[in-house]
Amino acid sequence: MNIHKRFILTGLIFLTAVIPNVANGETTQEKGLKIATAMERRDDGWIGQTADIKMVIKDEKGQGVIYEFHIRMLEVPDDGDKGVIIYDFPADMRGVISLALLHRLVPNDMWIFIPSNKRVKRFSSQKKNSSFLGSEFTSEDLNRGEVEKYTYRWVKDEEYEGLPCSVIDRFPVEENSGYIKQRLWIDQIEHRVLKMEYYNLDDDYIKTLYFKDFQKYLDHFWREGKRTMVNEKTGGSTTIHFRNWKLKVELNENDFTPSRIRKLR
């Protein structure tokens, strides 16, 4: 064995010893990012979408509270998407409208319109750990989570509910996240998240989110019929039911600005 070859060989052994997660020439980080990127790309092209939502909050005793709202979302190809929530129920929230402009590299922008005094108020998008209307969701949980807002690590491949899945961990990049990591089960064929586990800053497993009742729209886009967040500590749960998904809807981009949202119904 000439010295040159031996050098390369020891080099390889050394490398594999230091970075044990090299597989097929890619690290688990690269593999995780690739899966997350593929998932985001798979859903590109919906342009505009609307849906009606019913949120059912159940505490540990099974006592329920219902909220109703409808959403309009606009796809922004080179940045995060834009979204509006229009509240319908309970009656005192009717006509409240919130606007979120999501961003890939900087914190999101958020405003809320309060009909009683016709005031549009901007608030800090760093309110990530606030409960959303007393549900098991925090403000952070509601955002789709642009690829750039996390780093990734592939964990394993395994079957979940009869589907081959990639299991990846993602770690929030922005400050003030309520989580140290989230573990995602992503269906390898259709690139949908099926299940997500949430770990708080002490790395305790606290919540699980299940995506259920998927339907394919326009022969391409998968949308869930409901998502349920279960609090693993208290036993409480919140289910968001989606109805009337409409995709590739033409929405006026100018309506997704603080000075225009108040006329949305």
Added chain:
Amino acid sequence: MTFSLKKSNHFYLYFHFCSLLFSPFIFLPILIVQVEAHQIRGKVSIQTRLFSNDPIHSGQEDHSFSLTAAPEYFHQFDNGSLLTFLPFIRVDATDSERTHFDIRDLSYIWSHERFELRVGVRKEFWGVVESLNLVDIINQTDLVESPFGEEKLGQPMVNLSYSAEWGTFDFFLLPYFRERTFPGKKGRLRLGFVVDTDQPLFESAAEENHIDFAFRYFHTIQKLDIGVSHFVGTSRDPLARIGIKDGEFVIRPFYEQISQTGVDLLLVIGNWIWKFEGIYRDASVSTDYFAMVGGLEYVFDGIGGTGMDLAVFLEYLYDDRGDELSATEDDFLVGLRLAFNDVRGTSVLVAVTQDRDTDARFPVLKATTRLSDHWRFSMEYRGLMNQPSEDIFFDLRDDDFFKMELAYHF
């Protein structure tokens, strides 16, 4: 027009104006086929105000109890345009001036790409701070609703809005002036002399028909919201003139002509929000002045893993006219807002405004919670402490009150 029944002539004019304004639009809904959405929603409430001290002005009665209704009807057409009607009525057991009717909104909004045209009676709010929204000038204050000026009357307008990449431009034509409402002789929270809203005085010969103009530019640059506004027309804040009614001295509100330039800024940095509002008013009868409010707010989100938010805010108010003409010439506001983020939408606000030169202090407490899907309960305490005799709130010094409201939403 807010009217007590004796002012029906004003109301007639106002109504006449509304019908003129709407004549081109009356047939529009019929021409546009297929209604996409329409709804009636709103609120009715029962309210009581309890005063801890006996009244000090002659004729005032002790406490008041009232009913309000604010139903809203809207019609959204296929093309996205919107027709809204929102009347408001309060019936007060004590004060006939507080019993009043107002059209808060009767408007048609038409949008086309970057343009939006809004015609009719509307409310338009500008401002960013918690304590006093100096730049907010389009709508007249409905003072019988709130002595601190938070409630506004509907304003007739034609508003053309254009959204460019580099900001939103709003042009307002305001063809009819709304007079401020004031508590009557029996009402609490009033000056020593009753304000006689039946004998207003105007600088302009056109009186309430003077046409006012306003312009506003608004833009969001990343984490910064910028608003620049200008107004030319009849001042919403009346000056006081002495008059006589039924053999007694009264105050006659005098509305002068002004122009006012305003700037409002809001900057979000992480959990911090920085706010500023400043105005310069050029008045033709009273003095010109500069006033500003600057402040900051910090939000502790999800405190202790509870999901609740605690916001702490501090604001400084300045007005170069000084104590006699302004209640907020050199004052601080500190406050806390606790949002429970619970299924009842519970929140509590505690704040105090403190004058820097005198002991004058205005504490406020507000709390609200949902009782069921349709019922909400709210309460509010307003204190007026240590008012020096030269301050404009001196006449209200014994009017600390506690208000409770039970509202049915539909």
